[in-house]
Amino acid sequence: MATTHSRVAARFMLSPAVLLLLAWMIVPLSMTIYFSFLRYNLLNPAIDAWAGWSNYEYFLTDPAFFAALTNTLLLVGGVLLITIIGGTLLALLLDQPIWGQGIVRILVLAPFFVMPTVSALVWKNMFMNPVNGLFAHAAKALGLQPFDFLAHAPLFSIILIVAWQWLPFAALILLTALQSMDQEQMDASEMDGAGPFSRFFYLVLPHLSRAITVVVLIQTIFLLSIFAEILVTTNGGPGYASTNITYLVYAQSLLQFDVGGGSAGGIIAVILANIVAIFLMRMIGKNLEA
Amino acid sequence: MARSISRRRQVVVTLLAWAIGLAIFFPILWTILTSFKTEAEAIASPPSLFMFDWTLENYGEVQERSNYFRHFSNSVIISLGSTLLGLLIAIPAAWSMAFVPAKRTKDILMWMLSTKMLPPVGVLIPIYLLFRDTGLLDTRTGLVIVLTLVNLPIIIWMLFTYFREIPGEILEASRMDGAQLWDEIIYVLTPMAIPGIASTLLLNVILAWNEAFWTLNLTAAKAAPLTAFIASYSSPEGLFYAKLSAASTMAIAPILILGWFSQKQLVRGLTFGAVK
Numbered sequence: 141m142a143t144t145h146s147r148v149a150a151r152f153m154l155s156p157a158v159l160l161l162l163a164w165m166i167v168p169l170s171m172t173i174y175f176s177f178l179r180y181n182l183l184n185p186a187i188d189a190w191a192g193w194s195n196y197e198y199f200l201t202d203p204a205f206f207a208a209l210t211n212t213l214l215l216v217g218g219v220l221l222i223t224i225i226g227g228t229l230l231a232l233l234l235d236q237p238i239w240g241q242g243i244v245r246i247l248v249l250a251p252f253f254v255m256p257t258v259s260a261l262v263w264k265n266m267f268m269n270p271v272n273g274l275f276a277h278a279a280k281a282l283g284l285q286p287f288d289f290l291a292h293a294p295l296f297s298i299i300l301i302v303a304w305q306w307l308p309f310a311a312l313i314l315l316t317a318l319q320s321m322d323q324e325q326m327d328a329s330e331m332d333g334a335g336p337f338s339r340f341f342y343l344v345l346p347h348l349s350r351a352i353t354v355v356v357l358i359q360t361i362f363l364l365s366i367f368a369e370i371l372v373t374t375n376g377g378p379g380y381a382s383t384n385i386t387y388l389v390y391a392q393s394l395l396q397f398d399v400g401g402g403s404a405g406g407i408i409a410v411i412l413a414n415i416v417a418i419f420l421m422r423m424i425g426k427n428l429e430a
Numbered sequence: 431m432a433r434s435i436s437r438r439r440q441v442v443v444t445l446l447a448w449a450i451g452l453a454i455f456f457p458i459l460w461t462i463l464t465s466f467k468t469e470a471e472a473i474a475s476p477p478s479l480f481m482f483d484w485t486l487e488n489y490g491e492v493q494e495r496s497n498y499f500r501h502f503s504n505s506v507i508i509s510l511g512s513t514l515l516g517l518l519i520a521i522p523a524a525w526s527m528a529f530v531p532a533k534r535t536k537d538i539l540m541w542m543l544s545t546k547m548l549p550p551v552g553v554l555i556p557i558y559l560l561f562r563d564t565g566l567l568d569t570r571t572g573l574v575i576v577l578t579l580v581n582l583p584i585i586i587w588m589l590f591t592y593f594r595e596i597p598g599e600i601l602e603a604s605r606m607d608g609a610q611l612w613d614e615i616i617y618v619l620t621p622m623a624i625p626g627i628a629s630t631l632l633l634n635v636i637l638a639w640n641e642a643f644w645t646l647n648l649t650a651a652k653a654a655p656l657t658a659f660i661a662s663y664s665s666p667e668g669l670f671y672a673k674l675s676a677a678s679t680m681a682i683a684p685i686l687i688l689g690w691f692s693q694k695q696l697v698r699g700l701t702f703g704a705v706k
Contacts, residue, residue, distance in 0.1 A: 146530050146611060147530060147532070149526070149530075149611060150526035150527075150529075150530035150532070151526070153522030153523060153525060153526040154522070154523045154526045154527065154538070156519050156522070156523070157519050157520060157522075157523035157542070157582065157586060158523070158538065158542075160519065160579060160582065161542055161545050161579070161582060161583065164545065164579040164582075165545045165548065167556070168552075168553035168556035168557055168560070169548070169552060169553055169556075171553075171555075171556035171559075172552055172553060172555060172556055175555060175556070230450065233443065233446065233447050233450065234447060236440075236443045236447070237440055237443070238440070238443055238444045238447045238448075239440070239444045240444070240448070241447075243451075244447050244448060244451040245451075245693070246690050246693075247451035247452060247454060247455040248450070248451050248454050248455070249689070249690070249693060250454075250455050250458055250686060250689075251454060251455075251457070251458065252689070252696075253636060253640070253682065253685045253686050253688075253689035254458065254640075254682050254685075254686075255639065255640040255642060255656065255657050255660070255681060255682060255685070256640065256642040256657070257642055257646075257657050257658075257660040257661045257664075258461075258660050258678040258681055258682055259457070261660060261661075261663055261664060261674060261678070262457055262460075262461050262674075262675075262678060263457065264664075265669060265671060265674060266457075266460060266461065266464065266671055266674075266675070267457065269669075272473040272669075272671070274460070274477065277476060277477055281476065304454070304457070307454070308454070309700070312693070312696065312697055313697050313700075313701060313705050316697045316705055317705055350705075351705050354701050354705055358700065358701060361546075361547055364549055365549050365550055365551070365643065367550075367551075367642070367643050367646070368642035368643065368646055368657065368661065371646065371661065371664070372660075372661050372663075372664035373664070385551075386549065386550075386551045389551040389554065390551060390554065390647070393554060393555050393558075394554075394558065394647065399555055399559075402554075402555055403555055405551070406549075406551045406552040406553070406554060406555065407552065409549045409551050409552055410548060410549055410552035412549075413547055413548070413549045413552075414547070416547075417544060417547035420547070421540055421543065421544060421547075425536070425540055
């Protein structure tokens, strides 16, 4: 239907966005790939020799990498587990007739809008601090020994903080999906004598499966890159106990100034994220046709 | 009989929902309350919820000691600047893809989305070095550029899903009436597109305000927005709970308010239209 004139105009209007994103993707990424094959340290810029695969070898055989990979998987998996199960329960609850539903929704949603550095520091200092934190006060009140969360269970504590930030996201999206359920179908199944559990497993869960997949994929993309929460709470420690891959690459490149090794780590992070991204893109692509 | 059961059920469900809602909101409430306490009361054991001498001194002190408003205005300029620049680039692009779709439109959209999935550490070093060599490190301009590019795919996608819902027949009708391309854009499309543009703006200001990878890595003292400023409290200074709380409350309050307006758009924006 469109005329040649409008087609040319359309291409003209699209090109700035395409060119910018193309540049954003290709220029720095190819630089990272190039650096990853160099022996290049900012503290000693005189040496920048070709290093072959040695940066990758160094990064992949470093015990820190294995720890960081495990931590990344635990962090992503733990947060997903908490937010998906909690989010589903919360969505089911908020979908009921409640007095003041709008206000409860706002309360539940609020953590999502708190910037990562604020939520991490508030949890670290005002809740998990073993001397003055609220949890310590509560433990003392019960006659228990206060627990130093970030020293003895750093990764678990970070999982809790991040889950608190992402639970609202999962709950909101699952609630939106729930609200598009066919109410007549629910009523009919209830009349046919289906109990709440069989209704949940045979009607609600299949209806939610798509939204759950979307939540899993989108959260995974963001959770793979968790950084600020680790930086302000534990700095990746003690040792490497709470270092994830993103933090390890940051430490390698901007704290140890090892551009070559950091770049190799960056490329490995890109490859890991791509595996997730492929699945997510398929989901969204299908929706585009519908 | 059925009525009274459902009534009782509603009471139980309401109580449960409020209890859980308040529990989830509690850390934020606690931060706001602590910001009005003195440092001594902030760490008092047992802590008191409301019964303390309310004071505003922390807010004054945070400003005095660290020039809070410079960081606040950095946040405003960076988040608003990157969003407006992004809209400027994205509106024509989304418009053309929604109304003059070509064979490859879907591929282009998917490719744009894929750039968003590039983990930031993958490009941290080159961006850092490029910024260092061009003097963009620790400048608001530099951050505006990076955040524009980081959020551009989301902006384009959100606008696209909104524009796609504007019926194409209206355009054809106006074309039959002899409207030119620019008339079409100004008189026909713009009024219909404004709600979509407004919610895109809202969501992206929120995302840019809270962005905490690039803002932490590319700024030092000068251009640091609130995310980076608050991070400086991770040092022992964070043990001044009342001041930490005052700084945090001021950092999250504007976005909490904006966020509550954007609830509906949030789902669609963050799922790229996959859940509506």
